[in-house]
Amino acid sequence: MTHQLKDGGQVMHVGMLARVEGEGGMHIEFEDGRVKDVKLNIFEPPRFYEGFLRGRKFTEPPDITARICGICPVAYQSASTEAMEAICGVTTTPEIQLMRRLLYCGEWIESHALHIFMLHAPDFLGYESVLEMAKDHPDVVQMALRLKKAGNDLMTVVGGRAIHPVNVKVGGFYRMPTVAELQRLRPDLERGRDDALAAVALVAGFDFPDMEQDYTYVALRHPDWYPLERGTEVVATSGVRFPVAEIPDHVEEFHVAHSNALHARFDGGTYFVGPLARYTLCFDQLSPATQEAALAAGLGETCRNPFKSIIVRAVELAYAFEEALRIVDGWRDGLAASVPVAPRAGEGVGASEAPRGLIWHRYRISEDGIIEDAQIVPPTSQNQASIEADLRTAAEKWTHLDDHALTHRCEEAIRNYDPCISCATHFLDLRVKRS
Secondary structure, three states: OEEEOOOOOEEEEEOOOOOOEOOEEEEEEEEOOEEEEEEEEEOOOOOOHHHHHOOOEOOOHHHHHHHHOOOOHHHHHHHHHHHHHHHOOOOOOHHHHHHHHHHHHHHHHHHHHHHHHHHHHHHHHOOOOHHHHHHHOHHHHHHHHHHHHHHHHHHHHHHOOOOOOOOEEOOEEOOOOOHHHHHOOHHHHHHHHHHHHHHHHHHHOOOOOOOOOOOEEEEEEOOOOOOOOOOOEEEEOOOOEEEHHHHHHHEEEEOOOOEOOOEEEEOOEOEEOOHHHHHHHHHHHOOHHHHHHHHHOOOOOOOOOHHHHHHHHHHHHHHHHHHHHHHHHOOOOOOOOEOOOOOOOEEEEEEEEEOOEEEEEEEEEOOOOEEEEEEEEOHHHHHHHHHHHHHHHHHHHOOOOOHHHHHHHHHHHHHOOOOEHHHHOOOOOOOOOOO
16 A cells, blocks of 8 residues: 655555565555665564563474464474583584474475465465465365375374374484384375476566565574584575584674664674575575576576575475485484483574574573573574565666556565574563562
């Protein structure tokens, strides 16, 4: 909706964004035909997760934080377990890490499939929703549902259920899946890998606006594999690299009046986390098949067009299926599900790569394992400044469009990020002063 101001300016206000997870809107103000102000309004109520983690036992965050999001609960579980194990000086077994990676593959699969086909593809194909798209492209939607189901089934077998998994704990799992259970998933995983590679070629054929953004990309990096469940260090396109434990030294959170979620700065500036960052910083660690698919889709070894994030997500989708098959085929029975973890006083950081980007947790616990402080920083809150910058670029680039077309283009710019607004809105420091 566009409003005319008394001074001759115009305000375009979209009260509710469609096809994003959570509740948010956008506000763009024009003056003399130029963009004067841009805001991503996140008005979904804060949920105070950090507050009610304080005073809980150090073993509880994997179950509590998983409830922050129904789409990416594993990201919260992984970051919280990594943080607690770092504080307690515990190293889990390679098999436990593999199973965590397999569970994370399930989350990447179901989340990327949901975003690519249900939330993002309608933008490029000219539909208001996937329901309308299904009438003309039933085969594509059926493929999307198969892909989503494969991810859900994988999360159910490894995590105990598809939404808010219950099999994860500090130190590992309550039980390990058996070879027989995992092998039953194999036909669907194999078909999913082929479907995902086909999806890369499909979305590569979309019409992409020409919009390159020169943000600082930030992602995890591991010496042995493309980052999912963990990394040994954080790397950035600025050339900075440092251990995960030092993230709080580089990221500063701050409040803006128009958002119930904090914004963040990396080394004092705007930065970007997510598929484009992972792809650009870790392309060399993709499998040969997914590298080939990416290059055939017209991507280089880096990507800075946020509208092409849909291609990168499809590449990561195929990679997640490949990784899942690799782990399933190498699995064996009789492995320990967890290692013992005894509490000790200290502070630690854990990080993982949610489908939407780098997520990190910081906890401080007492000697008897009681949480004294908690900080949870999801990808959408870190990306808010980049989203607003993209909105400004889009509004300036397409000012000539009518209100409906410009609104649609700006909503697309937001959906490029697959924002999880619900995840971001537990960031609010509520202070009450009584006198």
